[in-house]
Amino acid sequence: MELIQMEHLSEVLKILDGALTHDSRKAVDYANLLAEKLExxxxxxxAGAVRSALAKRPVRSFSAAGLRSLPIDDASQAETIDIVNPVDDADDDLVLAPLAQEQLNEFLLSIANFDRWQAEGVAVPNRLLIVGPPGTGKTSLARAIARAVRLPLATTRSDALVSSLLGQTSRNIREVFDFAQAHPCVLFLDEFDALAKMRADSREVGELQRVVIALLQNLDALPESSIVIAATNHPELLDRAVWRRFGHRIKLELPRASDRQRLWTHFLSGKVNLEASDFDQLVVASDGMSPAAIQAAASDMVRSALRSGRGGLTLPIALRRLARTLWDDYEVFDNPASEMRALRTWQPKVFTVRALAELFDVSTRQVTNATRG
Incomplete structure (x- = not known):
């Protein structure tokens, strides 16, 4: 019986690389990962045979307290990556549109079958580019992928990675990729456009070219089985050569009505008492909001219901909390009168004079005077 199947060739090769380069911690990290996958x-x-072999010569692994120092920027002395270990029982608030979910499933399937497909000559490198406006769930998606493949998520910190010292950014990039190659992890290049801008789109062309070239070289040098995720709010800024390095792509967009219905149901069902028609109103009122903004508004609604001590939530209360998340102009909340006028103008069928009087605990005459004009 074969001890190791073709599906685990990547781990075997990385263990071998660690042994040949006298990097015992790398060998141990990938041996532990191999044991987990076999199990x-x-x-x-x-799996037990691999763990028994490891127990004979114990070396602290990546997940233990003996983790080698994270790469740092020489200028700021700040760490250029953050490490998070997504847990199996983490609260999963990721709600994707059908197409994005399909693309995610394809990426995870590609990761799971990489070695077998590579043997057939049809594998695509485990590289994923996530594109979408702020708040659409790019970071949550990266965390979900790391959780699905049971690996730590190593997220780059743009504030430290992009250095003020000439040439240091390229060195920082190299050290981050060296770290990702030495440790089993999902490398998440957040705010990717800070590194991968079009080389003709800056007055500092020379330095920008060096950064992009360093990025491309390090992407190409990393084993294709290593998982790299990049995320950007500005895909139009990315260098064309960068696009070619990412065979998998997911575009996250502001949720459509059906997606918003799923989001509101996901965040509120079982936590507050709202009628089906109330959910319909929330769907309409939240047009143009990101999933993150909807989640923030939903959390605010749940807290409001809990504070009331009744566990219930009326539509006017829900929409008032939604408005506080939706509106950028916070001047309307300077005083009750201005808020009442804004709410009445926004949703006159919901925020009637009587509803506003109950909501603000004032008389109907006070509401009429406040909303007049």
Whole structure:
């Protein structure tokens, strides 16, 4: 019986690389990952054999307290990546549109079958580019992927990665990729456009070219089985050569009505008492909001219901909390009269004079005077 199947060739090669380069921690990290994957495949005996071999010469692994120092920027002395270990029981608030979900499933399938497909000559490097406006869930998606593949998420910090020292940004990039190659992880290049801008789109062309070239070289040098995710709010700024390095792409957009219905249901059902027609009103009122903004508004509504002590939530209260998340002009909340006028103008059928009087605990005459004109 074969101890290791073709599906785990990537881990075997990385263990071998760690041994040949005298990097015992890299070998141990990938051996532990191999044992986890074997166990997940139902090969408990083989997983036990790997762990028994490891136990004979213990070396602290990536997930333990003995983690080697994270790469730092020489100018600021700040760490250029953050490490997060997504847990299996983490609250999963990721709600994707059908197409994005399909693309995510394809990416995860490609990761799971990479070695087998590579042997057939049809594998695509495990590189994913996530594009979308702020608040559409790019970071949540990266965390979900790391959780699905049971690996730590190593997220780059643009504020530290992009250095003030000439040439240091390229060195920072190299050290981040060296770290990702030495440790089993998902490398998440957040705010990717800060590194991968079109080389003709800056007055500092020379330095920008060096950064983009360093990025491309490090992407190409990283084993294709290593998982790299990049995210950007500005895909139009990315260098054309960068696009070619990412065979998998997911575009996250502001949710449509059906997506907003799923989001409101996901965040509120079982937590507050709202009628089906109230959910319909929330869907219409939240047009143009990002998933993150909808989640923030929903959390505010739940807190409001809990503070009331009744566990219920009326539509006027819900829409008032939604308005506080939706509107950028906070001047309307300077005093009750201005807020009443704004709410009445926004949703006159919901915010009637009587409803506003109950909501603000004032008389109907006070509401009429406040909203007049």
């Amino acid at each position: 997940g495949d139902g090969q408990r005996r083989q």
